[in-house]
Amino acid sequence: MQKMTINRSIAPKFHLVEKLNFPEYEILPINSSTSLYSLKAGTQPVIRLDLVFEAGLTQQLKSAEASFAASMLSEGTSLLNAKTLAESLDYFGSYFQTRSNPDDAVATLYCLEKHLRNCLPLFIQAITDSIFPEKELDIQKKNSLQKLLVSEKKNNYLCRKAFYKTVLGETHPYASFSNKEDIQQINRDSLVNFYQQNYLAGLKYALLSGSFSDATKAIIQEGLNQSGLKKHSGKTNFIGAEPNIGKHFIEKNDSVQSAIRIGKVSIPRSHDDFRKLQFLNLIFGGYFGSRLMKNIREDKGLTYGIYSVLEPFQKASVWYIDSEINTKNREQGITEIYKELKNIRESLIPIEEFETARNYYLGSFLRGLDGPFSLADRLKIIIDNNLPNSYYPDFVSILNRTNPKELQELANKYFTEENIVEVVVGKK
Structure with missing residues (x-):
């Protein structure tokens, strides 16, 4: 059999990209107001489920509310504490994470498709039955204060903060930076109120991606439909930019x-x-x-x-x-x-x-x-x-x-x- 040789002194031919095909996706109903977007791609039997909520900076009434609410969702439910919840998901090689963005918040579940029936109820429980325990909240506040103390010594952080407040305006939601007093004033009651309004009643949509079957889509539709998560009006605290030129x-x-x-x-x-x-x-x-x-x-x-x-x-x-x-x-x-x-x-x-x-x-x-x-x-x-x-x-x-x-x-x-x-x- 003749071996194929490559002349490495000659660069491979260059081809200009002329066309891009973005994969098709489905829009499936969860309930009368919310949809599941389904994008099937890849070959490995791994899926990602994103729940997108009206819970970003544009929704918060107090500085730091949005970020603390997102980070506390993994700290336990009325049935499972944070450690048990994490270990239960880890048993199936699964995990979930949350992040707060300027315009929304996202809770994400990663798992093998074959374990979805076991992992989805745990994920939904974490989102719909979060109890915001005081002990874990105090720990997060202490950690945030320590991070802030370090950040405020860095010129690039001070410059970034000042720039957004100058180019957008002091009270603009995209220019929201928490100070020491903001973090100290965060309390469980205000977070629970934010959670009830913007998570339990603030689901914008769900997004499923990975390699999965029609049965998996049906499981997610049914699970989210029974979760009680709702969509609200989408009203925000957004204001126009007021730059200090x-x-x-x-x-x-x-x-x-x-x-x-x-x-x-x-x-x-x-x-x-x-x-x-x-x-x-x-x-x-x-x-x-x-x-x-x-x-x-x-x-x-x-x-x-x-x-x-x-x-x-x-x-x-x-x-x-x-x-x-x-x-x-x-x-x-x-x-x-x-x-x-x-x-x-x-x-x-x-x-x-x-x-x-x-x-x-x-x-x-x-x-x-x-x-x-x-x-x-x-x-x-x-x-x-x-x-x-x-x-x-x-x-x-x-x-x-x-x-x-x-x-x-x-x-x-x-x-x-x-x-x-x-x-x-x-x-x-």
């Missing part, structure tokens, strides 16, 4: 490094320009080969890392540049940032730079769709932002049709210094 300096005299964040309110994910703006941001500061990295890190040696981010929430987006620079080089670094902003507005992106970034972006995008749970994360974005099913397949064609001239026009539209906020934390 200009330069803001927070003095921290024991600092060697200065934390810098420069940015502004931007367009939502549903905007026609959003996907092209993501690509423009990638070229400017979104990956290791970006302009900010090449100039300020590689050429000037002013920082170990600098990047720009287009951060979309459900009801707003924020674009910003972030870095930490030695105090003696701080002003030079800031000057170079604004110089790069000016350059990308005034000059066309060279075709080689453009194509390198596009190829990288398409490759990283495809890697982000690898596996059923990554696909489920993308589907959640579609659901949450009321986007068309063609949103991701269209991404490839939009990117392939984009040219440097269009990106320059976007830079002059969105990368201007108008309405920009600059926050610096460090030594004077």
Whole structure:
């Protein structure tokens, strides 16, 4: 049999991604107001069930309520304490986790499909019968206070906090950062009230992903239908952004490094320009080969890392540049940032730079769709932002049709210094 040889001195042929097929999904009823989204993908018999609740920062009336309520869901029920609950799930190789986000909260169960009948009742019990024990709450408060104490010594944390409060407004829910008093004032009664309103009566939808049978979908539909979880009106405490435009300096005299964040309110994910703006941001500061990295890190040696981010929430987006620079080089670094902003507005992106970034972006995008749970994360974005099913397949064609001239026009539209906020934390 003739052996196949590979000439490793020749690079493999490059193929531009021209088409993307996003898998189909089903929408199944749980009850009259809530649905189960079902996305079947993968070959391993593992499933993930996400329950998405109206329980994020936009729902809380007191700072830290949303995060504490989410973290306390795993601390025991009227029948099982936290240790017994965790061990019962672990026996079947399963576990669940919770997270609180700006716009929602998510409780997630991972398990083998064959053990769903054993694990689903435990998962539902943890969500619907959480008792918020005082002892565990006190431990979480102490841990949170300790983490806060450490964070408040870090310039990048102080800068991030000040930036969001400056670019969005002091009372904006996306700019909610807990202080010592907020954590100390958290109590069981307020958490139970938040839990009853936003978990027991706040289920937005469920999302099932992985490799599973029709019987598994039916088990989940029945289990959630009998759980008593309901959907509420979706009313939030959201307010519009009220940016405090200009330069803001927070003095921290024991600092060697200065934390810098420069940015502004931007367009939502549903905007026609959003996907092209993501690509423009990638070229400017979104990956290791970006302009900010090449100039300020590689050429000037002013920082170990600098990047720009287009951060979309459900009801707003924020674009910003972030870095930490030695105090003696701080002003030079800031000057170079604004110089790069000016350059990308005034000059066309060279075709080689453009194509390198596009190829990288398409490759990283495809890697982000690898596996059923990554696909489920993308589907959640579609659901949450009321986007068309063609949103991701269209991404490839939009990117392939984009040219440097269009990106320059976007830079002059969105990368201007108008309405920009600059926050610096460090030594004077």
